[in-house]
Amino acid sequence: MFKRVLIAEDHESASISVRKTLEDLGITDTEYTYYCDDALTQIRKSILGDQPFDLLITDLSFEEDHRAQNIAGGMDLINAAKAIQPNLKVIVFSAESKASVIDKLFKELGINGYVRKARNDAKDLRIAIDTIYKNKIHLSADLRRNVKEKNAYEFTAFDITIISLLSQGTLQKDIPVYLQVNAIKPSGSSSVEKRLNTMKEVLGFSKNEQLVAYCKDFGII
Secondary structure (H helix, E strand, C coil), rough: CEEEEEEEECCCCHHHHHHHHHCCCCCCEEECCCHHHHHHHHHHHHHHCCCCCEEEEEEECCCCCCCCCCCHHHHHHHHHHHHCCCEEEEEEEECCCCCHHHHHHHHHCCCEEEEECCCHHHHHHHHHHHHHHHCCCCCCHHHHHHHHHHHHHCCCHHHHHHHHHHCCCCHHHHHHHHHHHHCCCCCCHHHHHHHHHHHHHHCCCCCCCHHHHHHHHCCCC
């Protein structure tokens, strides 16, 4: 089992819960911090002291307070930590549930596990730690279907045209005019709305702006 674990969590109650879960697994050599800057400092010190951490458990969102921070959130912390300790195992423990965000964490940041803060999250965290120790990937069961659907979604040429127009500043109500002028079918406003709603539902977004940002991030447009 993991020997040294670092917890980066700005809510005291959540931090205590994570520490209790680790103790239940027999992991007693743990350190914790409420700030990302401090977490990175502890990782550096552990490497210099030849006692590197085996596992980092971090939230994604950290509330701002009176203390200015260079590292604002969990994603930046993971990036910085991986830069100095590439083999560091990482579990994200967060309330975030968007498939696109979670997919990015695995594919771009190389995390090993994702546990959503919800009912039974302590049990899920124990499973995640054991799974990752065995060099496997863990994702909370209730999120697997969403990520699978997102990865399976295939954008059509029509979808890409609509999203590209939105990204260029075209209002949704004006898109049918462009489609009609360029002989693109279907061109009705109801068809445009239906496609946008379908994409947002599958990908877990509520706004067109989120859909556009996602497509830019992943090179779809």
